[in-house]
Amino acid sequence: MAALLVLLSLLLLLQHGVCGLSRERLSRELGLRLSQSASITTWSAEEYPRFSEYGAPRPGAVVTPATEQDVAIIVEYCTSNDISFLAQNGGHWWATTFHLGSDGLLIILRDLNWVTFNSDKTEVTAGGGALVSHVIDAASENNVLVHTANCNCVGILGALLGGGYGNLMGQYGFAVDNVLSFNAVLADGHLRTITSEDKDLFWAFRGAGSNFGIVTSVTLKAHPVSPSDQTGWTGMLSYSHDKVEKVVEAIKTTHWQPQMSIILYYTTTGSPNHAPRVAVSPFYHGTAEEGRSAFSSFFDLDPIHDTMLEVQYPHWNDGTDGSCSKTAYQPAYAAGLATLDVNTWKKVWDEYVSFVSLNGTHETTIMMEAYPLEKARSLPESSSAYAWRNKVNFNAMAIPSYHDTKLDSAAVAWASKVRDMWRATDGLDSPAVYINFAHGDEDLSVVYGQNVDRLKAIKASVDPTNIFNQSFVL
Numbered sequence: 001m002a003a004l005l006v007l008l009s010l011l012l013l014l015q016h017g018v019c020g021l022s023r024e025r026l027s028r029e030l031g032l033r034l035s036q037s038a039s040i041t042t043w044s045a046e047e048y049p050r051f052s053e054y055g056a057p058r059p060g061a062v063v064t065p066a067t068e069q070d071v072a073i074i075v076e077y078c079t080s081n082d083i084s085f086l087a088q089n090g091g092h093w094w095a096t097t098f099h100l101g102s103d104g105l106l107i108i109l110r111d112l113n114w115v116t117f118n119s120d121k122t123e124v125t126a127g128g129g130a131l132v133s134h135v136i137d138a139a140s141e142n143n144v145l146v147h148t149a150n151c152n153c154v155g156i157l158g159a160l161l162g163g164g165y166g167n168l169m170g171q172y173g174f175a176v177d178n179v180l181s182f183n184a185v186l187a188d189g190h191l192r193t194i195t196s197e198d199k200d201l202f203w204a205f206r207g208a209g210s211n212f213g214i215v216t217s218v219t220l221k222a223h224p225v226s227p228s229d230q231t232g233w234t235g236m237l238s239y240s241h242d243k244v245e246k247v248v249e250a251i252k253t254t255h256w257q258p259q260m261s262i263i264l265y266y267t268t269t270g271s272p273n274h275a276p277r278v279a280v281s282p283f284y285h286g287t288a289e290e291g292r293s294a295f296s297s298f299f300d301l302d303p304i305h306d307t308m309l310e311v312q313y314p315h316w317n318d319g320t321d322g323s324c325s326k327t328a329y330q331p332a333y334a335a336g337l338a339t340l341d342v343n344t345w346k347k348v349w350d351e352y353v354s355f356v357s358l359n360g361t362h363e364t365t366i367m368m369e370a371y372p373l374e375k376a377r378s379l380p381e382s383s384s385a386y387a388w389r390n391k392v393n394f395n396a397m398a399i400p401s402y403h404d405t406k407l408d409s410a411a412v413a414w415a416s417k418v419r420d421m422w423r424a425t426d427g428l429d430s431p432a433v434y435i436n437f438a439h440g441d442e443d444l445s446v447v448y449g450q451n452v453d454r455l456k457a458i459k460a461s462v463d464p465t466n467i468f469n470q471s472f473v474l
């Protein structure tokens with residue numbers, strides 16, 4: 001009798017997925033309701049790798065919807081059956097906020113990757129699974145520019161829903177400033193179109209998006225251009241390490257034009273020496289001649305290596321393709337900065353040199369991104385839920401990278417120390433971070449700033465049981 005009871009309990013546990021969500025159960029209960037091209041599989045880290053495996057979700061099963069309506073059916077199924085879920089697209093979110101375990105479901109959005117344009121090419125609609133490369137390739141073919149992130153493998157929406165920085169910021173503001181409407185599945189399992197008329201949700205999705213629903217498609221402004229307007233100038237300028245302070249000073253005193261942006265890197269030179277190096281990657285939307293003139297102060301510093309090139313729109317992001325590689329452990333820490341303290345950046349350099357002297361850490365990077373912000377600041381801070389429009393001028397990131405988990409604690413200690421150093425001279429009243437660069441241990445006010453109360457009120461009304469609960473939950 002006792003054995004029978006144990007067997008029955010085990011069967012019940014299995015049925016309710018407590019021992020892990022099985023593909024068999026999903027196929028039986030959900031499969032027939034989805035469109036024919038949707039699929040349900042078992043999860044494995046090899047098949048669904050992430051930018052950082054540190055704190056990465058370990059779901060029991062994976063469903064790949066083929067249509068926007070499939071997403072609605074999946075969300076409704078999960079809420080009715082009390083199953084946790086997480087939408088994944090580019091897989092680049094590195095924050096440690098995910099807590100999806102073997103009883104949870106990963107929703108892979110990659111098949112929702114269409115990109116279409118309206119008849120006069122002033123609007124582009126991208127599926128919720130489109131990557132930056134999909135949008136740029138389609139935009140280039142249609143002679144338009146679309147604001148995207150600077151890395152081809154990043155999800156259009158993953159970046160946009162947090163605010164969205166990119167090469168075209170100086171001309172078009174944040175990605176969220178370019179949104180015309182979203183199609184999204186909300187907590188009630190319904191697919192809705194959200195426009196500026198839905199005052200609260202339209203505001204909340206643009207900065208805190210992944211807390212409010214799964215976006216199945218987005219319509220953005222597209223900017224028609226002549227073929228010659230697809231020219232950009234980009235690459236890398238490397239310097240000897242005695243120039244660290246001068247390079248940082250040059251970024252600090254840059255005379256911004258809307259066509260410019262720049263990223264500072266502390267990286268290593270690669271095999272066989274893996275020597276630490278300081279470099280910048282300037283970008284200019286225009287010709288090499290215009291770019292060299294705009295960034296002349298960086299040439300005055302005598303770079304020791306210069307890979308700057310004029311390239312067409314589909315190749316603007318080629319230089320960041322190396323950052324697309326996945327499966328390393330990368331517990332990154334970041335800080336928004338109002339100003340650049342040159343001394344701090346020299347001390348951070350010393351910390352960098354010390355950390356990459358450890359075996360297995362040579363892919364570690366320090367990055368700092370700077371963009372012209374005048375266009376973004378022509379809109380009020382309250383125009384979207386992105387909190388730091390008027391306060392943060394630079395975004396700094398310490399990204400340890402390694403494959404041996406024995407380095408976890410050294411990496412966390414190092415990167416969090418570097419964040420403390422930045423915070424100590426950030427020029428802000430209180431710490432700030434771009435949600436898409438955050439570590440996961442930040443207070444909500446560091447991520448959402450003055451918007452916490454309004455976001456919480458909207459969350460309570462549209463997602464009262466908190467089913468979208470994997471990223472800086474409100």
Ligand SMILES: Cc1cc2nc3c(=O)[nH]c(=O)nc-3n(C[C@H](O)[C@H](O)[C@H](O)COP(=O)(O)OP(=O)(O)OC[C@H]3O[C@@H](n4cnc5c(N)ncnc54)[C@H](O)[C@@H]3O)c2cc1C
Nearest residue numbers: 087088089090091092093128149150151155158159165215
């Ligand atoms: C190499 C690299 C380059 C980067 N470059 C930039 C950059 O140029 N500009 C910039 O602003 N940021 C950049 N980031 C940060 C980037 O915006 C975040 O990592 C972002 O979360 C990545 O989105 P993803 O779809 O690739 O990742 P995912 O991990 O798949 O998704 C990120 C988060 O968004 C949610 N999400 C994804 N798609 C949807 C959707 N359709 N609807 C609702 N929620 C969704 C996920 O559930 C998850 O919470 C970069 C990051 C990396 C690692």
